Amino acid sequence: xxxxxxxxxxxxxxxxxxxxxxxxxxxxxxxxxxxxxxxxxxxxxxxxxxxxxxxxxxxxxxxxxxxxxxxxxxxxxxxxxxxxxxxxxxxxxxxxxxxxxxxxxxxxxxxxxxxxxxxxxxxxxxxxxxxxxxxxxxxxxxxxxxxxxxxxxxxx
Amino acid sequence: xxxxxxxxxxxxxxxxxxxxxxxxxxxxxxxxxxxxxxxxxxxxxxxxxxxxxxxxxxxxxxxxxxxxxxxxxxxxxxxxxxxxxxxxxxxxxxxxxxxxxxxxxxxxxxxxxxxxxxxxxxxxxxxxxxxxxxxxxxxxxxxxxxxxxxxxxxxxxxxxxxxxxxxxxxxxxxxxxxxxxxxxxxxxxxxxxxxxxxxxxxxxxxxxxxxxxxxxxxxxxxxxxxxxxxxxxxxxxxxxxxxxxxxxxxxxxxxxxxxxxxxxxxxxxxxxxxxxxxxxxxxxxxxxxxxxxxxxxxxxxxxxxxxxxxxxxxxxxxxxxxxxxxxxxxxxxxxxxxxxxxxxxxxxxxxxxxxxxxxxxxxxxxxxxxxxxxxxxxxxxxxxxxxxxxxxxxxxxxxxxxxxxxxxxxxxxxxxxxxxxxxxxxxxxxxxxxxxxxxxxxxxxxxxxxxxxxxxxxxxxxxxxxxxxxxxxxxxxxxxxxxxxxxxxxxxxxxxxxxxxxxxxxxxxxxxxxxxxxxxxxxxxxxxxxxxxxxxxxxxxxxxxxxxxxxxxxxxxxxxxxxxxxxxxxx
Numbered sequence: 001x002x003x004x005x006x007x008x009x010x011x012x013x014x015x016x017x018x019x020x021x022x023x024x025x026x027x028x029x030x031x032x033x034x035x036x037x038x039x040x041x042x043x044x045x046x047x048x049x050x051x052x053x054x055x056x057x058x059x060x061x062x063x064x065x066x067x068x069x070x071x072x073x074x075x076x077x078x079x080x081x082x083x084x085x086x087x088x089x090x091x092x093x094x095x096x097x098x099x100x101x102x103x104x105x106x107x108x109x110x111x112x113x114x115x116x117x118x119x120x121x122x123x124x125x126x127x128x129x130x131x132x133x134x135x136x137x138x139x140x141x142x143x144x145x146x147x148x149x150x151x152x153x154x155x156x
Numbered sequence: 157x158x159x160x161x162x163x164x165x166x167x168x169x170x171x172x173x174x175x176x177x178x179x180x181x182x183x184x185x186x187x188x189x190x191x192x193x194x195x196x197x198x199x200x201x202x203x204x205x206x207x208x209x210x211x212x213x214x215x216x217x218x219x220x221x222x223x224x225x226x227x228x229x230x231x232x233x234x235x236x237x238x239x240x241x242x243x244x245x246x247x248x249x250x251x252x253x254x255x256x257x258x259x260x261x262x263x264x265x266x267x268x269x270x271x272x273x274x275x276x277x278x279x280x281x282x283x284x285x286x287x288x289x290x291x292x293x294x295x296x297x298x299x300x301x302x303x304x305x306x307x308x309x310x311x312x313x314x315x316x317x318x319x320x321x322x323x324x325x326x327x328x329x330x331x332x333x334x335x336x337x338x339x340x341x342x343x344x345x346x347x348x349x350x351x352x353x354x355x356x357x358x359x360x361x362x363x364x365x366x367x368x369x370x371x372x373x374x375x376x377x378x379x380x381x382x383x384x385x386x387x388x389x390x391x392x393x394x395x396x397x398x399x400x401x402x403x404x405x406x407x408x409x410x411x412x413x414x415x416x417x418x419x420x421x422x423x424x425x426x427x428x429x430x431x432x433x434x435x436x437x438x439x440x441x442x443x444x445x446x447x448x449x450x451x452x453x454x455x456x457x458x459x460x461x462x463x464x465x466x467x468x469x470x471x472x473x474x475x476x477x478x479x480x481x482x483x484x485x486x487x488x489x490x491x492x493x494x495x496x497x498x499x500x501x502x503x504x505x506x507x508x509x510x511x512x513x514x515x516x517x518x519x520x521x522x523x524x525x526x527x528x529x530x531x532x533x534x535x536x537x538x539x540x541x542x543x544x545x546x547x548x549x550x551x552x553x554x555x556x557x558x559x560x561x562x563x564x565x566x567x568x569x570x571x572x573x574x575x576x577x578x579x580x581x582x583x584x585x586x587x588x589x590x591x592x593x594x595x596x597x598x599x600x601x602x603x604x605x606x607x608x609x610x611x612x613x614x615x616x617x618x619x620x621x622x623x624x625x626x627x628x629x630x631x632x633x634x635x636x637x638x639x640x641x642x643x644x645x646x647x648x649x650x651x652x653x654x655x656x657x658x659x660x661x662x663x664x665x666x667x668x669x670x671x672x673x674x675x676x677x678x679x680x681x682x683x684x685x686x687x688x689x690x691x692x693x694x695x696x697x698x699x700x701x702x703x704x705x706x707x708x709x710x711x712x713x714x715x716x717x718x719x720x721x722x723x724x725x726x727x
Contacts, residue, residue, distance in 0.1 A: 029390055036553070112582075126564050131697075144560045152556035154564050 031080050032153070034073065035138075039149035043072040047134050050087055050098060050107060062105050069102065080138075086116075086123035087134035097127045122156075172642060179646070219497030226492035226499075233486045241479050247275050247284045248472045252465045254288060255327065258295050265296035276305075283313035284472055287320055315344055315351055320471060323356075326365060327464040335370055347381035347519040348388075354519070355526055355535050356471045362542035365464060381519045382546070392550070395520055399547065399554035402528040405509075406441040408434055409501075416686055418679040425570045429686060435562040436693035442555065443700050449527070449540045450707070470534055487532075523547050545707045552704045559697045566690065570683055574672050576601070584683035587676070594676055595669060602665035609657050611650070618647045 046068035049061075073081060084102055089095040094111040099120045101108065110116055116124060123135035123142050132144040141155045250271060257263040272285075272292040279285040286308035293302035309317040322337035345354065360366055361374045385391050412433050413420040420426045487509070491502035509532055517525065523543040526535035535543065544551065572579040572590070577597040579590050625640030 027389070029393065033392060125566065125568055126560065128568075129563050131563070132560075142564070144563075150556070152553075152560040154557065154561045 031076060034076060035143060036151050036153060039145050039151065040072060041149065043068055044133065044145070044147070044149055047085060047087065050085070050100060050134075059105075062100070062107060065100055065107075066102055066105060082136035082138050082143075084117075084120045084123070084137045085134055086120055086127040086137060088127055097124055099123075126154075172638065175642070179649070221497070222492055222499045223497030226489040226497070230486060230489035230493070233482055233489065237479060237482050237486070240482075243279050244282055244284075244479075247279050247282055247288065248469075250275060251284060251288060251472050252468055254291060254295075255324070255465065255468075265292070268292045269296055281312065281478075283309050283316055284320075285309075286312065287317050291324065315341060316353060316471065318344070319353060319356060320468065323360065323365075323464050323467055323471070326360075326370070331367075331370060334366075335373065338370060338373060342377050345381075347385055349516040350519055350522055351516060352522075352533070353471055355522055355533055355539065356467050358522070358526065358542065359470070359536050359539045360464075360467055362538040363467075363536060364538075365467065378519070378546075385518060385520060395547070395550040396554045396557060398521060398524050399550050400558055402524045403438070403442055403551075403554060403558060405528055406438060406445055408437045408441055410434055410437065416682045418675060419570075419682045419686060422572055422574050422675055422679045423570055423683075424573055425567050428565070428567045429570065432562065432566045433686070433690055433693065435565075436690050436696075438562075439559070439696035439700050440693065443696060443703060445528075446544060446700070446703055449537065449544060454538050454541075520547065520550075527551075548704050548707045552701065555697070555700055555704065559694075563694070572676070572679060574675055574679075575668065577672070579676075581680060581683060583687060584680040587680050590676060590680070591673060594672055598665065598669045598672060602662065602669075605665075606658055606661055609654050609661065611654060615647055615650055618643045618650075622647065 085100045086097055089098045089109055095109050096112045098109040123137040126132055126144045127135045133147045136143040143151050143153050145151055269292045272288040276285045276289050286305045290302045290305035318337050318341040322334050325333035412430050488506050491505050495501045525533040526539050526543040530540050569580045577594050622640045622643030625636045629637030
């Protein structure tokens with residue numbers, strides 16, 4: 001009888017993440033493996049609230065979102081966390097996407113054809129794709145997250 | 157007084173006639189220039205067609221020459237293979253022949269022994285020859301000879317000999333011997349650098365050749381190989397990349413220009429649009445490939461002897477490194493022939509396949525090769541299933557990443573270029589905005605051309621001059637009146653001509669505008685269709701994901717032959 005090497009629900013990334021959850025992971029391969037894991041439902045829910053409106057000037061809500069990102073990746077150093085999140089905007093035309101700029105702690109809604117900061121712009125096309133819930137933008141890659149929390153990575 | 161007399165005396169009829177004649181000549185020359193212009197334009201387009209035809213001819217000629225060369229080279233390479241390694245074929249043929257002859261006991265031990273010794277003499281460097289002598293000596297119970305021959309076979313190629321005897325021991329039902337040989341074989345293996353014949357081992361496992369303890373030993377070893385490889389830094393990334401490359405082998409080369417002729421003609425973004433469509437088509441190709449692997453029953457060999465004989469055939473035929481450079485050349489020639497002489501296409505195809513012909517590969521590369529290029533790695537369908545199942549997590553991740561990357565590169569804004577007018581659209585739904593813009597551009601273009609066809613200062617001067625001369629004629633006589641009339645007449649002829657040209661230009665511009673508007677509408681309609689087509693093909697990515705998720709490795713190892721119930725018909 002053959003032992004299942006990779007049972008459903010686990011990913012090969014778990015082979016690499018042996019360090020305790022709270023300890024910071026340093027190697028790039030481990031960070032990549034961690035970032036590839038499925039996103040938690042709490043995190044997905046927090047990001048969905050981006051569209052609830054009113055956050056733009058609500059400092060508390062922005063902070064809560066940034067905290068949700070930190071809580072999702074406790075073992076990842078701050079400089080390896082996403083620099084921003086881009087998602088479809090449901091405010092209706094002419095709004096297309098909105099973004100959370102983690103560095104500027106600001107949520108912005110962008111109209112169609114309105115320019116985004118260059119770093120966040122690279123997540124715009126995928127954020128508009130119906131198969132993805134939102135896109136995490138990193139300095140060297142973007143990660144598209146499906147409504148189930150599955151991830152796929154596109155490196156620059 | 158004297159001046160008046162001179163003017164009166166001069167006969168200006170000749171000058172008027174000459175001027176009229178010059179005017180007519182100018183009109184004729186103008187018409188001729190127009191016709192020459194039209195002919196030049198015709199000649200230019202004919203020349204362009206000729207150039208295109210010539211380039212096509214050159215390309216076709218090159219392809220025909222490459223094709224002929226490839227066919228000649230293939231014959232030469234195959235002859236060389238036959239000359240240099242032909243005697244291997246003789247040895248190979250006898251390998252399974254000896255086993256089967258011993259099975260039914262119809263050939264005398266001496267005959268087998270004499271035949272194998274003959275082979276030993278004719279194949280001085282080949283590992284299989286002493287292996288067969290050892291086998292013959294084993295049958296005739298000559299332990300000493302068998303041992304010596306075996307030592308020589310192991311010296312020539314330890315790995316292949318060990319695998320060969322492991323399979324033979326399995327065929328003879330000697331579990332202990334089989335395990336010992338496999339142990340020896342495994343001890344020599346480095347999962348990072350496996351010889352290509354290791355696929356035979358996976359074939360044996362996936363084909364249910366090994367039973368009981370040996371099977372367990374194999375699966376354990378395969379697990380430990382994967383674990384060992386997983387500990388390497390960057391292994392998962394390498395796997396994903398390996399599978400991305402593997403999946404991209406299936407990228408279709410379709411050109412959709414025939415379906416989207418307007419987009420091809422009027423959009424500078426066409427190449428990207430075509431690429432995106434090809435990339436979206438990949439999902440269907442991958443799905444077909446994998447369903448092709450998993451659909452339909454496998455036909456297991458009748459019994460273990462036949463199964464092992466097939467593997468032995470594969471082992472002795474397919475994996476001799478000495479022949480590899482010639483085999484590679486043969487493959488390139490074969491690809492050039494298949495690609496109808498297109499050497500570039502053949503070389504890029506070979507570049508994708510080249511890993512499958514590498515002398516040494518990692519175990520996971522072996523799995524990728526078995527799953528994606530079975531015809532080159534000589535993997536059986538059972539092995540393809542097993543390899544796909546073992547690698548499914550990597551395949552899933554590689555496919556997800558590829559899909560996302562394709563989607564990220566789908567052009568959002570599509571540029572349009574119609575007769576010098578530039579516009580852009582996203583979904584092809586802004587016709588109401590683009591049509592006026594195109595119209596304005598073409599109107600401005602028409603006005604710019606019309607502006608060059610208007611009455612100039614010389615025309616107005618001729619009017620003023622004519623009127624002045626007519627006034628002067630009241631006191632100055634009929635000659636001044638004639639000059640005035642001629643001047644005014646020339647003005648009206650010119651004005652008429654200009655009006656006619658302007659009318660023609662306006663008509664041509666209106667026709668061009670209508671054609672351009674039709675072209676814009678057709679291009680936008682094609683873009684809407686293109687987006688639908690893309691969405692339809694892109695949606696197949698989900699089907700691929702679901703299919704890969706539904707695979708599990710333990711389903712895809714055939715039941716061992718030991719467990720199979722054999723019914724022997726009675727006479």
